[in-house]
Amino acid sequence: MAKIPTDERLLAEIYRRYERAFGDFSEENKTRSTKIWVPIDIDVLAKRFRCDPDLIFGRLYYHMNAKYGSHTGDGDSVNVFSLRIGRDAHCVNFPLLASVLADLQEDTKRFRVSTRMAALSLIVSAASILIAIFWKGGTVMLP
Numbered sequence: 001m002a003k004i005p006t007d008e009r010l011l012a013e014i015y016r017r018y019e020r021a022f023g024d025f026s027e028e029n030k031t032r033s034t035k036i037w038v039p040i041d042i043d044v045l046a047k048r049f050r051c052d053p054d055l056i057f058g059r060l061y062y063h064m065n066a067k068y069g070s071h072t073g074d075g076d077s078v079n080v081f082s083l084r085i086g087r088d089a090h091c092v093n094f095p096l097l098a099s100v101l102a103d104l105q106e107d108t109k110r111f112r113v114s115t116r117m118a119a120l121s122l123i124v125s126a127a128s129i130l131i132a133i134f135w136k137g138g139t140v141m142l143p
Contacts, residue, residue, distance in 0.1 A: 005059075007100075010045070011097055014092060017040075018038050018094065032085075037085040038091060057090075068100045
């Protein structure tokens with residue numbers, strides 16, 4: 001069994017698989033109930049990540065709705081995932097998903113840059129210490 005996917009990996013996979021379906025929606029040739037709600041196949045995602053479909057469902061329905069969903073000023077809720085929209089089952093709010101994914105990717109990029117800068121600083125500091133210890137008056141002093 002593979003590791004449970006992170007929010008970023010799961011949302012990136014959904015985005016990659018369903019971006020075309022989101023863009024291809026038209027009022028004349030409706031393939032789903034609404035433009036922003038895109039039905040997804042949880043079983044296919046579970047196979048992709050080699051985990052139980054209930055883990056993917058739970059991640060979307062319980063975790064992501066609570067973490068990334070919001071409420072409007074009118075008291076309406078805005079969810080990432082819905083059990084049913086019209087005749088479509090297991091739907092994601094694609095524009096919200098894309099926004100959340102962009103934020104997660106930006107956070108990951110920021111973390112990687114910070115970590116690399118810290119590693120570079122550590123290397124420079126270690127080199128400075130070694131130079132200070134072994135370099136005396138233009139000659140290398142070996143123990």
